[in-house]
Amino acid sequence: MAKSKLRKTFLEPLGKNNPVFVQILGICSTLAVTNKVQNTVVMTLGVTFTTALSAWTISLMRNHIPSRIRMMVETMVIAAFVIIVDIVLKAYYPEMWKQLGPYVGLIITNCIIMGRVEAFALNNKPLPSLVDGFASGLGYTYVLLSIAVVRELLGSGSIWGIRILGSWWTNWSIMIMPPGGFFVLAIIIWVIRETIMKEESHA
Amino acid sequence: MSVQRSFYKDRIYPLIFMLITTVVCILLTSGLHLYTLDRAQANELSFTRRAILEAADLPFTNTTEGIERAYHEQITEMDGYYTASGSFGTRYIIPLEGPGLWGTISIMVGLGEDLQTFSGVAIVSQNETPGLGARIEEKWFTAQFKGKRAPFIMVEEGTASASQEVDAITGATRTSEYFKNLTARVPAEAQRIIRGE
Numbered sequence: 001m002a003k004s005k006l007r008k009t010f011l012e013p014l015g016k017n018n019p020v021f022v023q024i025l026g027i028c029s030t031l032a033v034t035n036k037v038q039n040t041v042v043m044t045l046g047v048t049f050t051t052a053l054s055a056w057t058i059s060l061m062r063n064h065i066p067s068r069i070r071m072m073v074e075t076m077v078i079a080a081f082v083i084i085v086d087i088v089l090k091a092y093y094p095e096m097w098k099q100l101g102p103y104v105g106l107i108i109t110n111c112i113i114m115g116r117v118e119a120f121a122l123n124n125k126p127l128p129s130l131v132d133g134f135a136s137g138l139g140y141t142y143v144l145l146s147i148a149v150v151r152e153l154l155g156s157g158s159i160w161g162i163r164i165l166g167s168w169w170t171n172w173s174i175m176i177m178p179p180g181g182f183f184v185l186a187i188i189i190w191v192i193r194e195t196i197m198k199e200e201s202h203a
Numbered sequence: 204m205s206v207q208r209s210f211y212k213d214r215i216y217p218l219i220f221m222l223i224t225t226v227v228c229i230l231l232t233s234g235l236h237l238y239t240l241d242r243a244q245a246n247e248l249s250f251t252r253r254a255i256l257e258a259a260d261l262p263f264t265n266t267t268e269g270i271e272r273a274y275h276e277q278i279t280e281m282d283g284y285y286t287a288s289g290s291f292g293t294r295y296i297i298p299l300e301g302p303g304l305w306g307t308i309s310i311m312v313g314l315g316e317d318l319q320t321f322s323g324v325a326i327v328s329q330n331e332t333p334g335l336g337a338r339i340e341e342k343w344f345t346a347q348f349k350g351k352r353a354p355f356i357m358v359e360e361g362t363a364s365a366s367q368e369v370d371a372i373t374g375a376t377r378t379s380e381y382f383k384n385l386t387a388r389v390p391a392e393a394q395r396i397i398r399g400e
Binding site: 033035036066069072076077080083084088090176177 | 213217221224225228232235236239243247249328330334335337373374
């Protein structure tokens, strides 16, 4: 029983309750970092780490947090984890840290993290909260990666900085710029809702 | 009694709770910061030194140790600039900063003995658009300045032919312009920094 509930907690953010294409959360970072696969991977790892651990931490504290100041406490915990990500990147992956620049700090403002903490972690035990946060991070990750692959391939002719398309390919600059992010995200949301989600709602 | 209790519950407890949370978070993050500080500073220094080596067009292995070794063997630190001597004569490397599209672009420029001919350009830090303006960090772009003299003329990507022409970056016209302006200041800055004029 408990196991099947945990399983459901894990699967929901990946599919019918996906933070990006269902809840449309975390869109700013979705548009900002997806023009290169490499940046996207680091960003999504950072978000997954932060979402999972903040949800877990807040869930541990949930019975003691005064409800009037809960948002301040949540922000504080989330910010602490984001700063940890930033410090670790800066010390151990300096090249990556340099490339991502201000984006790492902006993980704090990713609505998915606050959203999961408010909607789930405050009312659930630590383990399910951890699973929910982690799965939300994964749900965010795979959508962003699909966008990033399309954008980098069309915009730079490469994936992970490795040239895939030959010199005959003319880069679509628009794919690298923010509008490209809007287009690809919109197309992905449309395709998923028209195909997979439609079947689910009929069933 | 009950009034006091709710005063504690409504006013004091949240205050204490927030205070404790804040202190714990600050201790954790600042502890980690101090623990990794040496490493972070070493990385920073390594980036600058690599840029100096690249600007001087000297060979090095791209690891922290490789950069350190090459730097100590070949670079002399002067007042506000750097020099490298070898069979090629002396090269002068000067740091330079200027505005970019989003933030400051900071570069190292290597010059020959005439203080005119570029031996190389390397980016120390920049905040241009990733995938567009940030491509000024790519090797093909910085390598174009080698052996040429400022001021440069930016032409469409892939069409540079004359000795003063360099390829601009498609989709990053503004960044390319800023970079051109920055490099145009090099001869005057070199005179000022090195000759003190």
